Amino acid sequence: MTKTTTILWAVVGVLFVVLAGLAAYKALPILHPQVGGTASLNPECDLRAGPCRSDLPGGGQVSFAIKTPGIPLVKPLDLEVRVQGVEATQVEVDFVGLEMNMGFNRPKLQAQGAGVFTGTGMLPVCVRVAMEWEARVLVTTPRGLLAAPFRFITAKEGAVLPGGGQ
Incomplete structure (x- = not known):
């Protein structure tokens, strides 16, 4: 190899490392947003029975519902979030597998007015x-990003859930 080729490969290598670092730096806030406060987990919540509510830190309340019966896997889920007592400019639902990393899955909901946000x-x-899941409702407010966790279990079609449900 000539000296010019060696220098060229070194420059390409440095550029690759810089671009990879920049991509990681830009992606980190998306994958791990800075949450200003997290609501307490409500152990009585059963999203299969209907919406669940949680008090937001600093005041306000969030209600979350998965409107699709049975909470099926690999099928569209109709989601609804209602926010009261705090101004919400954006709402996302971050679905996280508690026992296994299931990848990035965070749909952004659309504002319907009067604190109601819906989406799929x-x-x-x-x-x-x-599988046990946590739906982290992320509410963007003037006082920062607030989170409210809601837990639920899914089962393969025909399987029986703990407690007898399907």
């Missing part, structure tokens, strides 16, 4: 018979 999400298929 989808849960990926899982190799397990039953």
Whole structure:
């Protein structure tokens, strides 16, 4: 190899490292947003039975519902968030597998007015018979990003959930 070729490859390598670092720097806030406050988890919540509510830190309340019956996997889920007592400029729902990393899955909901946000999400298929999930409702407000966690379990079609549900 000539000296020019070696220098050229070194420059290409440095450029690649710089671009990869820049991409990681830009992606980090998207993957791990800076949350200003998190609501307490409501252990009585059953999203299969209807909407669940949670008090937001600093005041206000958020209600979350998965309107699609049975919370199926790999099918569109109709989502609804209602925010009261705090001005919400944006709402997203971050679906996180608690026992297994299921990848980035954070649909942004559309404002319908009067603190109501709706949209569609989808849960990926899982190799397990039953999977525990956390839907982190992320509410962007003038006082920062607030989060409210809601937990639920999904099961493969025909499987019985803990507690007897399907």
